[in-house]
Amino acid sequence: MDVGRAFLIRCPEDEDLVKFVEDFARKNGINAGIVNAIGTLKNARLGYFNKEKGKYEEIDIRGYRELLSAMGNISLKNGDVFVHIHAVLGDREGNTVGGHLIEGKVFVGEVFVLELRGEKLERIKEGSLYLWPPYREKH
Amino acid sequence: MDVGRAFLIRCPEDEDLVKFVEDFARKNGINAGIVNAIGTLKNARLGYFNKEKGKYEEIDIRGYRELLSAMGNISLKNGDVFVHIHAVLGDREGNTVGGHLIEGKVFVGEVFVLELRGEKLERIKEGSLYLWPPYREKH
Amino acid sequence: MDVGRAFLIRCPEDEDLVKFVEDFARKNGINAGIVNAIGTLKNARLGYFNKEKGKYEEIDIRGYRELLSAMGNISLKNGDVFVHIHAVLGDREGNTVGGHLIEGKVFVGEVFVLELRGEKLERIKEGSLYLWPPYREKH
Incomplete structure (x- = not known):
């Protein structure tokens, strides 16, 4: 793919x-595209994918946490934009907690989005997850 | 914005x-621009923003830690370059600690900088923080 | 360096x-180039570089962990491609552990690779590590 527009917002x-x-x-x-963000989140809900149950276990984080890293990507799912982000959060002693970012309100959110152009990148249902075709199968 | 020069240093x-x-x-x-780094830091000082007090509480980390992720950005503040980085550090058992990176000396530091060109991105005082105008107000 | 091809795979x-x-x-x-990844890893082995001993201490993580962030780079070592990644992992309570990623099998792995073109970036033996020439010496 090719690098397109960049946004720091x-x-x-x-x-x-x-x-x-x-x-x-x-x-x-x-x-x-890809997404990176730092800042402060409040009342985040994180997920841990339980492979046996085929669903996310949820972890509720009450209060304010430094958003130490939010790393993720943008692609398509059922024809619409879908964003997948994993986050690491820190409290006032620096203790960290992390998971799949289900939700979290921004107090401060500095977000980098880098557009990628080219072939369509679409998630397809595979068991209980929506995933891109693995690299090996495409080449 | 547009992607400019890239530096891996x-x-x-x-x-x-x-x-x-x-x-x-x-x-x-x-x-x-944006900044990503990995490596090893010594004697890092991390911050947790205390919203009530309007200032960072400081967390001192003595000794060497793996720099597991440093994620951040470059923009302007009072007309000069300002770098904002959040970091996650790891000790010899893999225990992690993280926060706003106030300071930290490099033992090994592999740094990626991606320049972004276009409109000026300037931090403006907003309460006790210096922030960019939020996306919504600009469009 | 210049930004080249991008891959989200x-x-x-x-x-x-x-x-x-x-x-x-x-x-x-x-x-x-640079590498970012999120997903789920199983049976990861992480490293903490012990400066006194000049080698990595290893941390074995049995079972599945969310890959909260994998941040790293691609360069050359002994003329061949070498990938250096630091990772942060999360368990079902959100507890995190991290280090230099020695190995780890992918359950789900969403990987971003950004090619950088230009001058050759080669690691050279320096004590017990292979590192690029520091920025200061090159300019």
């Missing part, structure tokens, strides 16, 4: 980080 | 990581 | 993440 306070990036991508016609 | 031993990236950006005329 | 299940990225870079003629 501030997510407004009280917006959900994942929803914000999804809306942003949708409005700007970004169908594939 | 080694920060010399004993230099402060944040100061190094700021100097590097200043000398290379980079007014906006 | 899925590492097939059961492949080792570091080996996969090395093979991928080798096959695609990528001699320098």
Whole structure:
């Protein structure tokens, strides 16, 4: 794929980080890309994928946490933009907690989005997950 | 914004990581960009922003830690280059600690800087923080 | 350096993440670049570099962990592609552990590779590590 537009933007306070990036991508016609963010999140909900149960176990983090890293990507799922982010959070002693970012409101959110252009990148249902075709099968 | 020059460089031993990236950006005329780094830091000082007090609480980490992730950005503050990095560190058992990177000397520092070109990205005082205008207000 | 091709790909299940990225870079003629990944790893082995002993202490993580962040780079070592990744992992309570990623099999692996073109970036033996020349000496 080719590198397209780049965006370094501030997510407004009280917006959900994942929803914000999804809306942003949708409005700007970004169908594939990567996302990085730092800042502060409040009341985050994280997920751990339980392979046996085929679903995410949820971890609720009450209060404010430094968003130490949010790393993820933008692709398509059922024809619509889908954002997948994993996050690591830190408390006032520096203790960390992390998981798949299900939700979390932004106090401060500094977000980098890099658009990728080229072939369509679409998630397909595979068991209980939506995944891209693995690299090996495509080449 | 548009993607500009890319730099994958080694920060010399004993230099402060944040100061190094700021100097590097200043000398290379980079007014906006992103930063990623891995390596080993010694005697890092991390911050947790206390919203009530409007200031960072500091967390001192003595000794050597793996720099598991340093994620951040470059923009302007008072007309000069300003670097904002959040870091996660690991000890010899893999225990992690993280926060806003206030300072930390590099033992090994492998730094990626990606320049972004286009509109000026400037931090403005907002309460006790310096932040970019939120995305919503600009569009 | 200049930004080259970009790849957002899925590492097939059961492949080792570091080996996969090395093979991928080798096959695609990528001699320098950056790597980011999220997903789920199983049976990861992490390293903490012990400066006194000049070698990595190893931390074995049995079972499945969310791959919260994998951050790293691609360069050359002894003329061949070498991938250096630091990782942070999370368990079902969100507890985190991290280090230099020695090995780890992918359950789900969503990998971003950004090629960098230009000057050759080669690791040279320096004590017990292989490192790039520090930035200061080159300019």
